[in-house]
Amino acid sequence: MRNIKFIICLVVTVGLIYLLENRWVINGNPVPPLGRFLDPFSGFWRNIQPLEARLPGVLNLPGLQENVSISFDSMAIPHIFAKNNMDLYFAQGFITARHRLWQMEFQTHAAAGRVSEITGAGKNDIFLDYDRGQRRLGMVFGAKRALESLAENQEALISVEKYTEGINTYIASLSYKTLPFEYKLLDYRPEPWTVLKCALLLKSMAQTLNLDDKDIEMSNTLKLFGPEVVELLYPDREPIGDPIVDNKDGWTFNNTIPDSIPMALPDDLVKINRLPGRDPTAGSNNWAVSGDKTATGSPILCGDPHLTLSLPSLWYVAQLNAPGISTLGASLPGVPGIIIGCTDSIAWSVTNAQRDVVDWYKISFQDKLHTRYLLDSSWVQTEKIVETFKVRDKSVFYDTVMYTYWGPIPYDDSYRATNNLKHYALRWISHDTSDEFVAYYKLNRANNHAAFQSALDYFSAPAQNFVFASMSGDIAMRIQGKYPIRRPLEGKFLLDGSKTSNGWQQFIPNDQNIMVRNPARGFVSSANQYPVDATYPYYITASNFEAYRNRRINSVLSSADQIVPADMMKLQNDNYNLKAEESLPFFLSVLDTTKFSTAEKEAYRELSKWDYYNNKNSVGASYYEAWWDNLMPMLWDEMRQENVTLTMPTTFNTIRLLKQQPTLGFFDIQQTSEKETAADVIRKAFTFGVEDIESWKEEHASVVVEWGDFKDSYIGHLMRLDPLGVHVKAGGNHDIVNAHGRTKGPSWRMVVSLENTGIKMWGIYPGGQSGNPGSVFYSNMIDRWVNGQYFPMLFMHYAEDGRNRIFYSTQLKKQE
Amino acid sequence: MKFIIQFVAIIFSSHLLAIFTPWYFIALSAFVMGYFLKSNANFLAGFLAIASLWMFNAWLADSSSPVDLADRVAALFSLQNKAMLYALMALVGGLVGGFACLTGSLLKKPAAVSE
Numbered sequence: 001m002r003n004i005k006f007i008i009c010l011v012v013t014v015g016l017i018y019l020l021e022n023r024w025v026i027n028g029n030p031v032p033p034l035g036r037f038l039d040p041f042s043g044f045w046r047n048i049q050p051l052e053a054r055l056p057g058v059l060n061l062p063g064l065q066e067n068v069s070i071s072f073d074s075m076a077i078p079h080i081f082a083k084n085n086m087d088l089y090f091a092q093g094f095i096t097a098r099h100r101l102w103q104m105e106f107q108t109h110a111a112a113g114r115v116s117e118i119t120g121a122g123k124n125d126i127f128l129d130y131d132r133g134q135r136r137l138g139m140v141f142g143a144k145r146a147l148e149s150l151a152e153n154q155e156a157l158i159s160v161e162k163y164t165e166g167i168n169t170y171i172a173s174l175s176y177k178t179l180p181f182e183y184k185l186l187d188y189r190p191e192p193w194t195v196l197k198c199a200l201l202l203k204s205m206a207q208t209l210n211l212d213d214k215d216i217e218m219s220n221t222l223k224l225f226g227p228e229v230v231e232l233l234y235p236d237r238e239p240i241g242d243p244i245v246d247n248k249d250g251w252t253f254n255n256t257i258p259d260s261i262p263m264a265l266p267d268d269l270v271k272i273n274r275l276p277g278r279d280p281t282a283g284s285n286n287w288a289v290s291g292d293k294t295a296t297g298s299p300i301l302c303g304d305p306h307l308t309l310s311l312p313s314l315w316y317v318a319q320l321n322a323p324g325i326s327t328l329g330a331s332l333p334g335v336p337g338i339i340i341g342c343t344d345s346i347a348w349s350v351t352n353a354q355r356d357v358v359d360w361y362k363i364s365f366q367d368k369l370h371t372r373y374l375l376d377s378s379w380v381q382t383e384k385i386v387e388t389f390k391v392r393d394k395s396v397f398y399d400t401v402m403y404t405y406w407g408p409i410p411y412d413d414s415y416r417a418t419n420n421l422k423h424y425a426l427r428w429i430s431h432d433t434s435d436e437f438v439a440y441y442k443l444n445r446a447n448n449h450a451a452f453q454s455a456l457d458y459f460s461a462p463a464q465n466f467v468f469a470s471m472s473g474d475i476a477m478r479i480q481g482k483y484p485i486r487r488p489l490e491g492k493f494l495l496d497g498s499k500t501s502n503g504w505q506q507f508i509p510n511d512q513n514i515m516v517r518n519p520a521r522g523f524v525s526s527a528n529q530y531p532v533d534a535t536y537p538y539y540i541t542a543s544n545f546e547a548y549r550n551r552r553i554n555s556v557l558s559s560a561d562q563i564v565p566a567d568m569m570k571l572q573n574d575n576y577n578l579k580a581e582e583s584l585p586f587f588l589s590v591l592d593t594t595k596f597s598t599a600e601k602e603a604y605r606e607l608s609k610w611d612y613y614n615n616k617n618s619v620g621a622s623y624y625e626a627w628w629d630n631l632m633p634m635l636w637d638e639m640r641q642e643n644v645t646l647t648m649p650t651t652f653n654t655i656r657l658l659k660q661q662p663t664l665g666f667f668d669i670q671q672t673s674e675k676e677t678a679a680d681v682i683r684k685a686f687t688f689g690v691e692d693i694e695s696w697k698e699e700h701a702s703v704v705v706e707w708g709d710f711k712d713s714y715i716g717h718l719m720r721l722d723p724l725g726v727h728v729k730a731g732g733n734h735d736i737v738n739a740h741g742r743t744k745g746p747s748w749r750m751v752v753s754l755e756n757t758g759i760k761m762w763g764i765y766p767g768g769q770s771g772n773p774g775s776v777f778y779s780n781m782i783d784r785w786v787n788g789q790y791f792p793m794l795f796m797h798y799a800e801d802g803r804n805r806i807f808y809s810t811q812l813k814k815q816e
Numbered sequence: 817m818k819f820i821i822q823f824v825a826i827i828f829s830s831h832l833l834a835i836f837t838p839w840y841f842i843a844l845s846a847f848v849m850g851y852f853l854k855s856n857a858n859f860l861a862g863f864l865a866i867a868s869l870w871m872f873n874a875w876l877a878d879s880s881s882p883v884d885l886a887d888r889v890a891a892l893f894s895l896q897n898k899a900m901l902y903a904l905m906a907l908v909g910g911l912v913g914g915f916a917c918l919t920g921s922l923l924k925k926p927a928a929v930s931e
Contacts, residue, residue, distance in 0.1 A: 006922035013847075013915040017840045020908055035912065038905040039839035040873035044889055050880040176838075181885070185892070723891030774885035 023187040025393055028123055032187050042177035044184050047774035055098075055810040063090055063165050064814035069799045070095060071809040075791055076769040076777045079319040079806075081799040088322040089159045089336045091812055093166025096316055097193075100333040100771040101170065102180040103312040105190055106718060108197040108334065111204035112140050113387075118188055119719075120392040128391055129416075133275040135387045136401050136410040139207065142431045143199035149433040150199070156438040160195045163336035167193040181773055182719065201334040202437075206430040208307065210462035213358040214543045216270045216421060217647040219494040223269055224644065232657075233649040233666075236492075236541050237530050240652060242554050244465055244526040245477060245516045246533045253512050255537040258487045258505065264496035266362040272421045272645045275410060283546050283739055284351035285572070285746075286467040287525035287553060288475040290518065294563045298755040299469035302568045303340055303349020304746035306739045309715045311725060311779060313767025315339075315748045319796060320444065327444040328761060328795050330748045333771075337440040340748065342759050344797070345447040346470045347752040351526045353463035353479050354542040357429035359504075361406045361497025365423065370412075374498045375405055406497055407431050425497055427504070429482055434460040449474045449517065456480045457510050465526035471754045477524035478515040479531050483508045486539045508538055523557045525550065527737075547652035548578045548735040565762060568751045573788035574737040575614045580624050583655045584612070587627070590679035591686060603690045614738075616708030616731040625707070625733065627689035634681050634688075638666050651735060658682070707731060713742055715766055715782065717773075724773050728766075730786045738788075749790065758797075762790035819855040826865035826913065831873075842866050842909060843916035850920025862917025867910035871902055 020035030037043045054072070066083040068091045073079065078095045082088035097104065109115055113134030121128040150157050171190050183189060214234070221230050286303040294300050307314060315330035320338065329341010340349050365382075366372040372379040382402050389397040402409045406425035413422065435458040442455035452468050456478055459466075463481020468474070484491070484504035495502045514532045516524060527550035531540065556571050588607060596604060603623045610620025632648060635658075639646040649657070657664055662678035669676050669684075676684075693705050700709070708729035717724035732738030732745065739745055748765045766785045770777035784791070796802050829845035846862040855861050878886050878898075890901040 002922060002924065006919060006924075009915055009919040009922055013843055013912065013919050016912050016915060017843060020912065021840060034904075034908050035839050038870075038874075038901075038908050039834075040870050040877060040905070041834040041839065043839070044885065045874050045877040048877050048881050048883060048885045051882070721892060723888040773888060774881070774883055776881065776883055778883070 025120065030120065030186070032185055036176070037184055037187075042175075044181060044774075046177050047181040047184070047772055049770075049772060049775040051776055053775075054808050057809075058811045058813055060813050060815045061094070061169055062815045063169055064812060066814060068812040069809060070812065071796065071799070071802075071806045073794050073802075073805050074807050075317075075781070076807070077317045077319070077794070079794065079796045079802075080321060081796075082322040085155070085322055085325070086158060086162045087812075088320055088325065089162040090166040090169075092318060092320060092331070092336060093163035093193075094170050094812070095166075096318070096331070096333050097167040097170040099769055099777075100312055100316055101167070101190060102182040103718060103771045104167070104201070104334040105193075105197075106182070107204060108200045110134070111143075111200040111207070113389075116389060116391045118186055118392060121394055128389060128397060131389055132387070132399050132415055133410070135399065136408060136415060137207070137211070137275060137426065138401075138403075138408040138428070138431055139200065139203055140196075141403075141408065142203045142206075142428070143196055145431060145433045146199040146202065146436070147195060149435050150195075150437050153435065153438045153441075156435075156441040157195075159336045159441055160198050160437055164193050164195050164198065180771065185721075186719075198335055198437075201332055203430055205332065206462040208462075209352045209464075210355075210357055210430065211428060212543045213356055213360075213491075214647055215358070215360050215492065215494050216272055216645055218492050219265065220269055220644045220646055222265075222493060223267075224646075230492075233653065234647075235653070237534075238545065238547060238650065238652055238656075240547055240656075241529050241551050243533050244479060244524075244529060244531045244550075245514045246519075247516060247535075248533045249535050251536050255512060256485055256506055256508075258485050258490075259501075260487065261501055263487065263490060263493075263502055264499065265493050266496055268362070268421075268494070269644050270421045270494070271643050272411070273416050274645075283528040283549065283734070285525075285527045285549055285553060285737060285739070286349040286351050286465065287523060287557060288347075288467050288469040288477075289523040289557060289560070289563055289568075290475050291473050293522045293557075293561055294753075296564075296753065296755050298471070298753060299473060299475050300563060300565060300568055301342075301347040301349060301467060301469035301475075301752045301754065302572060302750065303351075303467065304572050304739075304749045305340065305350060306745055307747040308744050309747060309766050310718050311715055311767055311773070312718065312771030313747075313765055315765050315767075316769065317763065317765075317793070319794075321796070321799075325445050326797070328793060329750070330763075330765070335440075336437075337444045339440065340750065342752050342754075342761055342795075343444065343446060344759060344795070345472070345754075346449075346452060346468065347754060347759070347761075348443065348452065348466055348468050349750060350464040350466055351528055353465050353481055353531065354528055354545055355463050355481060355483055355531075356491045356541045356543065357461065357463065357481070357483065359406075359427040359491055360421070360424040360494050361404075361427060361502065362494060363404055363406075363409065363423045363425050363497050370402060370423075373404060376498075376500050380405065404497070405500070406503065424494065429461045429484075432460070432482070434482070436460070448472060449476060452476070453478070465528075465531070467524055467526065469752070469754050471756060471759065474518060475524050476515065476517040477526060479513055479526075480510075480515075481513070483513070483538070486541070488539050489541075490539065492541050512538075521558065525553050525557060527553055544650055546735075547650065549737050549739065552576055552578050552737050565751050565753050565760070569749075569762065569788065569790055571737060572746065572749050572751070573732075575618075575731045577612045577614050577621065577624070577733070577736055579651060579655070579735045580610075580612045580614075580621075583628075583658075584610070584624060586655075586659055587682050587686070590682050592683065597690075599694050600687070600690050603686070603693065614707055614731050614733050614736055616706065616729050618707045618731070619705060621707035621731075621733075622705045622710040623689065623693060625710070626692045627686055630688040630692065631682060631685035634669060634685055635667055635678075637670055711742055713740060713745070715779075716743065726779055726782055728782060728786050746785075749785070751790065759795055761793040761795060763793050764790045818853065819857055819861055822849050822853040822855045822858070822861045822917070823865045825849045825853055826862060826917065827869045830866060830869055830913070839909075840912065842869075843912050846913040846916035847920035850917035851923050852920075854921045858921035859914040859918040863910035863914030865917075866913030867906035870909040871906055874902065874905060
């Protein structure tokens with residue numbers, strides 16, 4: 001009897017341990033190994049970091065040539081002082097991994113289409129579908145091409161290799177106890193880092209910024225409504241605003257004139273369920289003012305790139321110092337060097353250039369086997385690549401992706417087959433070989449305008465508006481990228497892929513790219529608007545250009561004088577809604593005030609007295625935005641069709657048409673029998689907008705509806721784990737200089753004063769240096785960021801500089 | 817008295833093992849203490865020993881920082897609050913400790929087997 005009892009108990013004990021030592025999926029929800037995860041000695045409790053947690057004073061590391069000194073300031077920003085380049089990048093990799101390893105690796109998995117290895121296929125195969133999309137867009141293909149050209153530049157190659165080695169040294173030091181939180185929660189381990197992963201991160205940024213086009217939508221519009229409607233609703237250049245560079249009649253180079261072969265357009269009406277590309281509401285600001293306009297007489301440079309905000313934060317701030325390099329600013333975890341920042345004598349920042357570098361070519365296959373396709377009247381072999389997906393908890397999944405002369409074919413009968421964008425090949429600039437690693441390597445060492453220019457010559461994609469200022473007094477803007485020379489309207493529509501003559505023949509030479517140095521107006525600026533005056537000789541198209549932020553910034557900068565950094569911080573946080581100024585008076589004028597409900601009366605009162613600032617406490621802003629959000633889809637209901645993918649015109653063009661062509665046929669709401677004009681739709685949208693506000697009030701048991709509450713901005717965790725995200729009450733919105741929408745916004749705000757006595761930088765970002773949700777440095781900057789405050793950045797000139805601001809230092813010693 | 821000695825012995829040995837072994841070695845220490853130090857409530861001794869050892873050490877880590885990771889983990893597990901996470905943890909460790917201790921106490925002495 002006792003033996004039986006013993007055996008039962010033994011089985012129960014062993015069974016319990018087995019149960020609690022393994023990960024289970026219950027109703028599609030993964031549960032981590034509970035014993036291991038909850039164990040206070042090495043489970044997640046070990047990821048709770050006391051404030052004073054620090055590295056040991058001395059760390060012996062294999063792989064170093066000489067000793068490296070790293071000082072952490074009060075924000076946990078590392079200031080790395082090395083005696084040579086190799087050690088510098090090794091240390092940057094090591095330290096970045098220590099703070100951000102899980103994020104870095106997850107982002108490379110996401111870029112490479114390997115998320116399902118960690119998460120499983122997901123509900124309705126959502127993660128597997130995402131992964132397949134990434135592979136079919138040729139992300140890894142593009143990253144490998146980038147490495148091909150990196151191999152030709154020894155210095156930059158070594159920087160990437162040593163950075164990789166530093167990360168791997170950190171990974172090798174990890175035990176279960178010291179693993180980052182998310183590895184424990186999701187129950188997996190980091191794999192060795194590779195140089196390919198560094199390249200994947202740059203390609204992932206390119207995907208965010210330049211993988212966007214409206215070729216499908218424009219082709220459909222052309223076929224359904226004709227060329228006049230394309231021009232009316234989607235002009236390449238809207239009649240407004242200052243271009244980034246206005247150099248009227250000053251473009252004196254001999255430009256290349258493309259041939260005038262008419263382009264062949266396929267005859268399809270296309271419906272597409274798109275793969276993730278660039279988000280059209282994302283944008284950025286940057287500008288530099290010359291010394292003539294500042295109180296110190298030195299230039300000031302500012303930048304705030306707007307991206308989807310997430311935790312761990314997108315950026316990791318660091319200072320890198322070694323012979324020949326002294327740079328401080330925002331780095332991308334997983335990429336060596338500094339992406340946006342300053343050296344000891346220049347500063348730079350970027351906004352997205354928007355330009356169209358994506359085309360779709362229709363492939364004519366010989367037969368249903370798709371082994372050959374037509375190209376210049378001969379049949380060419382299709383290259384078929386089998387992609388392998390090691391889906392967690394499931395068997396391996398295989399997917400065949402076809403590659404053509406133009407690039408990969410993302411959509412076919414086996415992937416998102418409900419799309420009828422089938423058998424179109426993707427031509428994307430980020431599949432070409434490129435040298436961005438070299439560009440950043442040189443930019444981080446630039447000390448004047450000439451060096452800045454020669455660094456940018458290596459930069460091809462994603463095309464950016466690079467703002468520049470130097471201690472010697474120069475300010476400049478350069479719209480750098482690799483742009484195909486296009487025939488008029490080329491790139492706006494889907495193309496026929498059976499002729500190579502439909503492809504990109506040549507690229508705009510670097511010295512013919514749009515740029516300006518020390519313009520007479522005393523400042524340079526960009527905010528994703530149209531890049532250049534009408535006399536620039538090359539055809540320019542894009543999915544959209546910005547119309548409001550740029551004008552607000554330029555009007556403030558033109559009238560400003562004796563500028564101090566605080567003025568620039570104020571401008572970066574400016575909530576003035578120019579769109580509202582230009583539309584609200586007109587909207588209010590068409591309302592019928594005699595028929596208002598009580599709620600509508602109140603809305604009208606609030607809107608009439610609103611000062612057009614989307615401040616977080618503003619009530620008028622809530623009413624205006626609710627109104628606008630109802631108006632757009634009602635106006636452009638024609639653009640939501642069952643079997644054809646179309647797109648709405650821009651905000652600016654919509655407001656222009658409402659005012660100038662109020663009886664435009666598109667404004668009619670199709671579902672109703674009456675024939676609506678602009679005014680009718682504006683009135684209906686007002687009623688719906690007020691209803692939205694009223695139901696919000698009811699839901700939140702609130703009598704007031706402040707904009708910050710109504711907008712409910714959210715900084716989510718990278719894996720969309722809700723409890724790890726943060727809700728903030730903040731002002732701003734898209735189309736406003738402080739472009740903080742619900743989930744997107746200024747991901748890094750930087751102001752640099754290039755004074756002769758030494759460069760000064762102020763910066764802030766919505767998050768913190770640590771990627772660990774158990775660290776105070778995970779989200780410690782968010783409140784200041786919401787309130788428009790900045791941290792003065794410490795720029796150390798030597799390893800013992802700024803002692804009073806250093807929290808602690810660590811020596812990385814070479815292992816003997 | 818036997819119960820208290822067993823309870824304390826499991827706590828000490830488990831804590832020691834935890835420094836250099838994976839979590840499930842708590843079962844080993846509870847088993848051994850069940851075998852050598854039998855009480856009249858072996859399961860309870862094992863359960864309470866591990867539960868309190870884990871609760872105390874979790875609380876130490878939790879109170880070392882102003883960051884409420886435990887609250888967030890509770891929310892990730894769809895638990896209403898941190899107290900429930902502590903309870904879940906105590907249950908996980910306690911069950912393993914309790915059953916291991918009980919198993920140890922049920923193992924016959926080798927001497928008895930040979931006779």
